Amino acid sequence: MKKLKLQVKFSGSNYFGWQVQNQAGPTVQGTLNTALEKVYKEKIKTIGSGRTDARVHSLDHHVVFTPPFSIPSDSLIKALNSHLPEDIRIYTCVEVENDFRATNDAIKKEYRYLFTNDPIGSPFQNDLMTNLTFDLNFDAMFRACEAFIGSYDFENFHCTGSDPASTIREIYECEIIKVDPDFHGILGPHYCLRVVGNGFLKQMVRLIVGTVWSHGRGKVSIEDIQKSLALEDAGHLAAVAPAQGLYKFKVHY
Secondary structure, eight states: OOEEEEEEEEOGGGSSOSSOOTTSOOOHHHHHHHHHHHHHSSOOOOEESSOOOTTOEEEEEEEEEOOSSOOOHHHHHHHHHHHSOTTEEEEEEEEEOTTOOTTTTOSEEEEEEEEEOOSSOOTTOTTTOEEOOSOOOHHHHHHHHHHTOEEEEOGGGOOSSOOOSOOEEEEEEEEEEEEOOOBTTTBOOEEEEEEEESOOOTTHHHHHHHHHHHHHTTSSOHHHHHHHHTTSSOSOSSOOOOSTTEEEEEEEO
16 A cells, blocks of 8 residues: 555644644644544554644644555545544645655745734734734844854754754745735734745744844844854753744645
């Protein structure tokens, strides 16, 4: 049997991240594995296209597994969605070669972090984006984003909890976009920090976001960022940005 690859979208608000963890609480992978077991009547081993932190969302998560027997793709999608909670949805199911690797075969990944900068945030945005009430210099933040573009050792921009073979990553694009549409007064104008790279370390995007915010507040300089990326200084420059607001947006194969 060839491997199958599922495209999954999920709201991470109720989960302790993607990957199954002992005694941590519900995870997206654990919930999906349970649904697969109900469909196939046996335990299924899944491999995802990377981890996500607790409460982080994904619009384009890919999950690979070897089925014990064949089920038409449309029927499998329908069956899985019937066994999954509404905050996890399967959208596509395709065959892939048996040597396909959901994580290592990704060419690049894109994350987006959504936030507002209002004196009082919308009561409807709590699980969707973060609100910052302090003054921010957005022109400075635009420049801070540019400082991360390139290949660097991101040792100072990741958290413990994983053991990567290397902390060197390349960032292809990093920018802040203002999104103007007002969604019926429920969600108003907001900002999106968009970052594209060949891979990301644990909480790397959230540390980049937190550092960009700190530069916008005048607490961190461009020189501080450059020294941190050159490993001239050790440790985090800023706090990790909250999980709500972060989305795995796209995985490119």
